[in-house]
Amino acid sequence: MNTEEPKRILIATKNPGKAKDFSLLFEPKGYQVMTLLDYPEIEDVEETGYTFEANARKKAETIANRLHMTVLADDSGICIDALDGQPGVVSARFAGADKSDAANNAKVLSMLGALDNPSRKAHFHCTLVLAHPERESLVVEGDIEGEIAKFPQGENGFGYDPLFFIPSLNKTMAELTGLEKNTISHRAMALKNLEKVWTEWLEKEVE
Numbered sequence: 746m747n748t749e750e751p752k753r754i755l756i757a758t759k760n761p762g763k764a765k766d767f768s769l770l771f772e773p774k775g776y777q778v779m780t781l782l783d784y785p786e787i788e789d790v791e792e793t794g795y796t797f798e799a800n801a802r803k804k805a806e807t808i809a810n811r812l813h814m815t816v817l818a819d820d821s822g823i824c825i826d827a828l829d830g831q832p833g834v835v836s837a838r839f840a841g842a843d844k845s846d847a848a849n850n851a852k853v854l855s856m857l858g859a860l861d862n863p864s865r866k867a868h869f870h871c872t873l874v875l876a877h878p879e880r881e882s883l884v885v886e887g888d889i890e891g892e893i894a895k896f897p898q899g900e901n902g903f904g905y906d907p908l909f910f911i912p913s914l915n916k917t918m919a920e921l922t923g924l925e926k927n928t929i930s931h932r933a934m935a936l937k938n939l940e941k942v943w944t945e946w947l948e949k950e951v952e
């Protein structure tokens with residue numbers, strides 16, 4: 746037996762941007778990240794829930810039951826104060842079912858542009874659910890505060906990163922390196938919270 750083999754964790758996502766974030770987050774912990782991009786035969790889990798938790802639970806538990814293994818899922822999005830928390834749970838399909846990041850960003854800018862001097866405060870939210878067919882799921886959350894930029898800036902990251910300005914760094918999330926983003930992001934904060942509770946749970950189940 747080769748004890749140098751990395752441990753593996755399956756993330757129930759088809760989003761390549763999240764897959765990259767999770768690789769950066771888990772590799773330092775000695776895990777190799779697998780995602781649904783490695784399982785093209787698995788059909789999409791429909792995100793019918795009204796909350797991040799409901800959708801993360803549905804993704805994690807459906808795939809855990811289907812593959813009979815431990816699975817982590819992420820449901821996340823951006824919540825904008827002046828838009829009463831929109832796009833929120835529908836962030837991925839805010840501008841339509843084809844899930845275009847550029848169209849989503851443009852829609853946010855146009856909605857804010859239609860308001861008179863709106864607050865630009867926003868936060869990213871991430872709910873993570875760790876599921877196994879024979880266990881109660883673990884649920885944790887993380888957030889990061891920021892502001893919506895006047896126009897997209899930066900080439901890194903994915904989704905709403907080019908619009909998410911972090912005043913303390915004077916940069917958008919898309920101007921950060923992957924490692925910088927994954928030190929401060931909502932996803933990084935949620936994973937920190939998961940680590941506080943997963944030790945017993947995960948060490949037993951993931952090989």
Ligand SMILES: O=c1nc[nH]c2c1ncn2[C@H]1C[C@H](O)[C@@H](COP(=O)(O)OP(=O)(O)OP(=O)(O)O)O1
Binds near residue numbers: 760792821906
């Ligand atoms: O770090 C982030 N940086 C920028 N944008 C982000 C981030 N995290 C979530 N977001 C946006 C992207 C997408 O518009 C939505 C997630 O939607 P969400 O349903 O959780 O993911 P998804 O459908 O893209 O992939 P999947 O469900 O297969 O995990 O929020």
Ligand SMILES: [Mg+2]
Binds near residue numbers: 792
């Ligand atoms: Mg989704």
